[in-house]
Amino acid sequence: MTEDTSWVGPAMQQRVPWVKAVGITFGDVTARRVVAHLPDDPQLHNHVGGPHAAMIFGLGETASGAVGLAAFGSVMDRATPLVVSSEIAYHRLARGPLTAVAELTRPAEEVLAELAGGQRPEFTVTVGISDTDARETTRMVVRWTLRPNR
Structure with a gap:
C-alpha cells in the first residue's frame, strides 16, 4: 500500500511563502523521491542570463524539504525538520526552467526508529538539478535533522 503524498506540494506552497512566490511546482512526490520545477x-x-544561484539553491533545498515532509x-x-548542512556544486551554467530531483538516501523507517528511541536523527537528501536541455547543471547534498518538539 502506497501512502498518499499528494498533499505535499500544496502544503509546501502554503507553508513556505517563498515557494509560491518564485513559482516552484511539484511533479512526482513520494516518501523517497520528489521532482520539483522552477519556471524560467x-x-x-x-548577470549572465540564467537562473540566479540563489534560485537554484532554493529549488534544491525546497525539493529536499518536500522529500522530508513526504517521508x-x-x-x-x-x-520539526531542520537543515543541518548543505553542499552544492554548480557544474555548468543553467538556462531556462529547472527541474530538481531529490532522493532520500536512507530508509525512512531507520530515521523514525531513531526518533522513537529518543534520538535526534539525521538524514541526507541528494538533489540533481537539470536545465531546459535536460543537462544536469548542479548537485546538492542536504543533511536534515528531526528535532524533537518539547
Whole structure:
C-alpha cells in the first residue's frame, strides 16, 4: 500500500511563502523521491542570463524539504525538520526552467526508529538539478535533522 503524498506540494506552497512566490511546482512526490520545477523568469536571472544561484539553491533545498515532509509528515506533531548542512556544486551554467530531483538516501523507517528511541536523527537528501536541455547543471547534498518538539 502506497501512502498518499499528494498533499505535499500544496502544503509546501502554503507553508513556505517563498515557494509560491518564485513559482516552484511539484511533479512526482513520494516518501523517497520528489521532482520539483522552477519556471524560467527573467526577474530571477543572474548577470549572465540564467537562473540566479540563489534560485537554484532554493529549488534544491525546497525539493529536499518536500522529500522530508513526504517521508516524515506523520511525525510533525512530535518533531520539526531542520537543515543541518548543505553542499552544492554548480557544474555548468543553467538556462531556462529547472527541474530538481531529490532522493532520500536512507530508509525512512531507520530515521523514525531513531526518533522513537529518543534520538535526534539525521538524514541526507541528494538533489540533481537539470536545465531546459535536460543537462544536469548542479548537485546538492542536504543533511536534515528531526528535532524533537518539547
